[in-house]
Amino acid sequence: MPKEDRIIVKGMHTPIIDEETFNIVQDMIKSRTATRVKTYDWLLKGLVYCKECGKKLSIVPQKNQIKTNFYLRCNTYANNTHLGFCTPHSNNLEKITNCVIEQIRTRCKKFLSEEKYKKIAITSKDKIIQDKFNIKNELLILERKIKDINKKIDKLYEDKYNGLFENEDFSRLYSKQIENRKQIEERIKQLEKSEEKEDLSVDIKKLVEDFVNMKEITRTMLISLVNKIEISENKEITIYYRFNILNSENKNKKTQNVG
Ligand SMILES: [Zn+2]
Numbered sequence: 001m002p003k004e005d006r007i008i009v010k011g012m013h014t015p016i017i018d019e020e021t022f023n024i025v026q027d028m029i030k031s032r033t034a035t036r037v038k039t040y041d042w043l044l045k046g047l048v049y050c051k052e053c054g055k056k057l058s059i060v061p062q063k064n065q066i067k068t069n070f071y072l073r074c075n076t077y078a079n080n081t082h083l084g085f086c087t088p089h090s091n092n093l094e095k096i097t098n099c100v101i102e103q104i105r106t107r108c109k110k111f112l113s114e115e116k117y118k119k120i121a122i123t124s125k126d127k128i129i130q131d132k133f134n135i136k137n138e139l140l141i142l143e144r145k146i147k148d149i150n151k152k153i154d155k156l157y158e159d160k161y162n163g164l165f166e167n168e169d170f171s172r173l174y175s176k177q178i179e180n181r182k183q184i185e186e187r188i189k190q191l192e193k194s195e196e197k198e199d200l201s202v203d204i205k206k207l208v209e210d211f212v213n214m215k216e217i218t219r220t221m222l223i224s225l226v227n228k229i230e231i232s233e234n235k236e237i238t239i240y241y242r243f244n245i246l247n248s249e250n251k252n253k254k255t256q257n258v259g
Pocket of ligand 1: 051052074077086
C-alpha cells in the first residue's frame with residue numbers, strides 16, 4: 001500500500017477521559033441503583049473497610065428506648081467471632097461519619113489553599129477543551145477521507161465497466177479501499193464515543209469546593225472524591241481519595257483518631 005494511502009488509526013491522541021474519571025462516574029451510577037434497595041441507607045456504605053483484615057465493615061442496629069443507634073462492625077469478626085480472626089471494630093456510625101466528613105473537608109480546604117494544586121486543576125480543564133478541539137478536527141479530516149475513498153471506489157467500478165481491469169486487479173484494488181474505509185469508520189466511531197463521554201469530565205476543583213462549601217454532604221459528593229475509607233481497631237481513619245493529588249498527604253501523615 002502506498003504511503004499516502006495509509007491511515008494510522010491508533011493512539012493519535014491521549015484519551016479524553018482518563019480511567020480515574022471514568023471509574024468515578026461508573027461508581028456514581030452503581031451507587032444510585034444499589035442504595036435504593038437495601039434496608040439501611042448510610043452515607044459511608046460500601047466505602048469503609050477494616051484496616052486490620054481488609055474486609056468491609058457493616059452496620060449493626062442497636063435499639064434503646066429513645067432511638068436506634070448504628071455501630072460499625074468488621075465482617076470477619078462478625079462471621080468468625082469464635083475463631084478470633086479479627087477484632088470488633090465497633091464504632092458509633094454517626095460519630096465516625098462526622099469524623100470522616102471533617103477529615104475530608106480539612107483535606108479539601110488545604111487543597112484549595114495550595115496554589116500549585118489550583119494550577120494543576122485548571123490545567124486539566126484546559127486540556128479537556130484542547131482535546132475537544134482535536135476530536136472535532138480529526139472527525140472533519142476523516143469524513144473528508146471517507147468521501148475520497150467513495151470516489152475512488154466509484155472510479156474503480158467505472159474503469160472495470162470500461163474494461164480497463166482484469167477481474168483480479170479489480171478485486172485487489174477494491175478490497176484495499178474497502179478495508180481502508182472500514183478502518184476510518186472505526187476510528188470515527190471511537191471519536192464520537194469520546195465526544196459523548198466528554199460531558200462527564202470531572203473538574204476536581206469544583207468537587208473539592210462543593211465539599212467545603214455545602215452544609216449537607218450527599219452520597220454522590222462523597223463517592224466522587226473518595227475511593228475507600230479504612231478504620232483501624234484503635235479508631236484511626238485513613239481516607240483514600242480518587243485523585244492522587246488529594247492522596248499526596250497520605251504518604252506523610254494520614255490518620256486521624258476518632259477519640
Ligand atoms: Zn477486620
